[in-house]
Amino acid sequence: MEQSEQNVAAKTELPKPTALEQAAPQDVSGTPGRPIFDVRNVSVWYSAFKAVTDVSMTIHENEITAFIGSSGSGKTTVLRAFNRMNDLVPGARVEGEMHYRGTPLYGKDVSPIAVRRRIGMVFQKPNPFRKSIYDNVAYGPRINGERNRRKLDEIVERSLRRAALWDEVKNRLKSSGLALSGGQAQRLCIARTIAVEPDVVLMDEPASALDPIATGAIEDLMRELKKQYTIIIVTHNMQQATRVSDRTAFFSVLTDSKNDTRTGVLIEYGSTRQIFEDPQDSRTQAYVTGRMG
Amino acid sequence: MSSVTQADPAKQAGSASPLTRRRPLGDRGFQILALASGLLVLVILVLIAVSTTQQSTDWFSKAGVKGIFSTDWDPATNHFGAMAFVYGTVITSVIAIIIAVPVSVAVALLLTEVVPRRWARPIVYLIDLLAVVPSVVWGLWGILVFAPWIQSSVYSHIASAVNGIPLLGSLFGPPVSGASFFTAGIILAVMITPIVTSLSREVIATVPVIDKEGAYALGATRWEMIRGAVWPHSQNGVVGAVLLGLGRAMGETIAAALVIGSSATVTSRLFATGYSMPAVIANQFPEAAGEWRAALIGMGVLLFALTIIVNLAARGIVERSTRRMRGA
Numbered sequence: 001m002e003q004s005e006q007n008v009a010a011k012t013e014l015p016k017p018t019a020l021e022q023a024a025p026q027d028v029s030g031t032p033g034r035p036i037f038d039v040r041n042v043s044v045w046y047s048a049f050k051a052v053t054d055v056s057m058t059i060h061e062n063e064i065t066a067f068i069g070s071s072g073s074g075k076t077t078v079l080r081a082f083n084r085m086n087d088l089v090p091g092a093r094v095e096g097e098m099h100y101r102g103t104p105l106y107g108k109d110v111s112p113i114a115v116r117r118r119i120g121m122v123f124q125k126p127n128p129f130r131k132s133i134y135d136n137v138a139y140g141p142r143i144n145g146e147r148n149r150r151k152l153d154e155i156v157e158r159s160l161r162r163a164a165l166w167d168e169v170k171n172r173l174k175s176s177g178l179a180l181s182g183g184q185a186q187r188l189c190i191a192r193t194i195a196v197e198p199d200v201v202l203m204d205e206p207a208s209a210l211d212p213i214a215t216g217a218i219e220d221l222m223r224e225l226k227k228q229y230t231i232i233i234v235t236h237n238m239q240q241a242t243r244v245s246d247r248t249a250f251f252s253v254l255t256d257s258k259n260d261t262r263t264g265v266l267i268e269y270g271s272t273r274q275i276f277e278d279p280q281d282s283r284t285q286a287y288v289t290g291r292m293g
Numbered sequence: 294m295s296s297v298t299q300a301d302p303a304k305q306a307g308s309a310s311p312l313t314r315r316r317p318l319g320d321r322g323f324q325i326l327a328l329a330s331g332l333l334v335l336v337i338l339v340l341i342a343v344s345t346t347q348q349s350t351d352w353f354s355k356a357g358v359k360g361i362f363s364t365d366w367d368p369a370t371n372h373f374g375a376m377a378f379v380y381g382t383v384i385t386s387v388i389a390i391i392i393a394v395p396v397s398v399a400v401a402l403l404l405t406e407v408v409p410r411r412w413a414r415p416i417v418y419l420i421d422l423l424a425v426v427p428s429v430v431w432g433l434w435g436i437l438v439f440a441p442w443i444q445s446s447v448y449s450h451i452a453s454a455v456n457g458i459p460l461l462g463s464l465f466g467p468p469v470s471g472a473s474f475f476t477a478g479i480i481l482a483v484m485i486t487p488i489v490t491s492l493s494r495e496v497i498a499t500v501p502v503i504d505k506e507g508a509y510a511l512g513a514t515r516w517e518m519i520r521g522a523v524w525p526h527s528q529n530g531v532v533g534a535v536l537l538g539l540g541r542a543m544g545e546t547i548a549a550a551l552v553i554g555s556s557a558t559v560t561s562r563l564f565a566t567g568y569s570m571p572a573v574i575a576n577q578f579p580e581a582a583g584e585w586r587a588a589l590i591g592m593g594v595l596l597f598a599l600t601i602i603v604n605l606a607a608r609g610i611v612e613r614s615t616r617r618m619r620g621a
């Protein structure tokens with residue numbers, strides 16, 4: 001928590017109307033297919049270790065983009081670069097250009113806090129706060145300054161409904177968020193994320209710990225959410241990628257036996273149908289047909 | 294001790310089935326050891342309580358509840374009311390807690406969440422060093438250096454400023470003494486801050502990164518993250534740390550004896566001289582005899598009871614709030 005953390009401290013308040021603020025539309029529904037992220041030659045380092053190298057891709061609005069690839073290929077690392085979560089890792093560094101709606105994400109006057117208010121994240125392991133279900137969902141709106149009890153009630157109900165959790169918890173909103181099943185807890189985390197009306201939702205293997213029914217519920221939810229949000233999801237489940245995503249990025253690990261380094265690379269990126277039915281790279285083909293990884 | 298192991302004891306010994314295998318010797322040995330040491334602690338506590346109570350029955354029976362809780366302490370006339378000492382102990386501990394807890398928690402949060410690790414380490418080391426300063430040294434420094442300074446440059450100004458103002462005046466008005474409730478409270482605060490800080494820091498450091506990231510991912514600032522993720526997680530541990538500090542403040546003898554002023558009075562004026570339970574025991578025990586001696590030992594019993602009550606009450610409060618938050 002060194003440099004990067006100081007960065008957070010220095011900009012605890014939203015900068016007045018930055019380019020970032022103006023760029024993001026207040027009414028959430030955007031134009032499907034329009035570019036929202038432009039990633040050019042991005043490499044991510046953990047101190048002296050280069051975890052991913054030279055990623056270039058364009059993410060499109062109101063689409064679901066899936067990141068697939070073997071373990072350690074840098075999917076999580078790249079995903080976390082999109083909302084500057086890597087800033088929180090001591091020694092982590094992002095090189096290259098990342099533009100979000102035309103604004104450089106790592107620009108000098110861009111606050112990581114403002115970035116994360118627009119670009120939310122759901123983690124692999126459900127991580128509800130040690131608070132009530134209600135307070136979990138209301139946390140985001142509250143830190144955004146919403147104090148009105150009735151408005152909060154509305155937001156909580158709407159978010160829980162959208163996360164398909166409302167019916168299961170509506171009678172125990174005051175009980176702890178930790179007293180939920182894994183699948184419910186994950187949907188609570190999704191509700192918490194969408195309660196702040198983000199523009200983009202990043203999901204890192206959100207269903208990896210869930211049974212098929214809960215997974216199905218989350219996939220339905222993603223299809224529903226994509227009407228309003230842009231979603232990037234990391235998944236190890238290729239059926240899942242084909243079921244929900246519009247585009248797929250395949251990552252792999254390049255091993256350099258001379259220096260004994262392993263670096264993640266983006267091998268191929270295209271429409272999900274193309275990646276799975278007509279992969280251009282032999283490594284992609286090997287992976288999606290299950291002959292590797 | 295599951296039902297499986299108890300199902301057929303005759304078969305157990307020779308059986309090779311992993312389900313019916315006896316629990317490993319080490320396991321049972323450890324269980325017995327843990328139980329035994331737990332019981333030993335309990336037995337020692339009970340023995341202490343019993344023997345001290347026995348030695349003080351003289352006082353308890355003669356003075357009665359009313360006598361015990363009177364404010365009149367005068368060995369010359371055989372009046373042994375403990376109220377002034379109970380009051381002094383409570384007031385100085387409350388002052389110590391009010392000062393030490395915010396400082397300790399703030400420092401602990403700073404050290405774990407804000408200050409870069411390479412600076413945090415030497416600071417932690419310094420704080421831990423403070424914890425090993427003997428209490429008599431704190432007491433001496435308090436009475437020789439700190440008390441005269443704070444009396445002339447702080448207390449007297451405050452006292453003359455608030456004199457006559459309704460509530461403030463009765464708390465901070467004259468008389469003013471260097472050795473006083475407030476000075477004792479400050480010295481106690483300084484003494485318990487290192488341990489409360491250390492323990493809180495350890496608790497706060499165990500908050501999982503993923504919980505903090507959950508808050509950051511919603512666009513929380515560091516402070517908002519602390520309130521949302523770190524605090525709910527460490528609350529109970531911090532309360533535990535505070536309880537330990539409180540116990541130490543209530544029982545602190547020599548430092549309090551040196552700086553509290555040693556006059557058995559009950560007054561709302563915090564800058565006035567007072568007394569505390571452990572201090573009076575330490576000061577008067579060598580010369581005490583008969584009922585006086587019994588009263589001093591009884592004071593020890595009262596202090597013991599008081600710390601236990603405070604602890605149980607605080608734990609009860611914590612328990613209730615955790616149960617609510619864990620949703621169990």
Ligand SMILES: Nc1ncnc2c1ncn2[C@@H]1O[C@H](COP(=O)(O)OP(=O)(O)OP(=O)(O)O)[C@@H](O)[C@H]1O
Binds near residue numbers: 051069073075
């Ligand atoms: N905080 C960190 N510090 C140092 N190295 C890290 C850190 N996080 C990840 N790495 C390394 O970066 C590389 C990429 O990791 P990453 O977690 O992005 O892979 P992944 O594709 O998400 O893998 P998985 O599918 O197993 O989740 C790995 O070699 C990993 O060891």
Ligand SMILES: [Mg+2]
Binds near residue numbers: 076
């Ligand atoms: Mg990962």
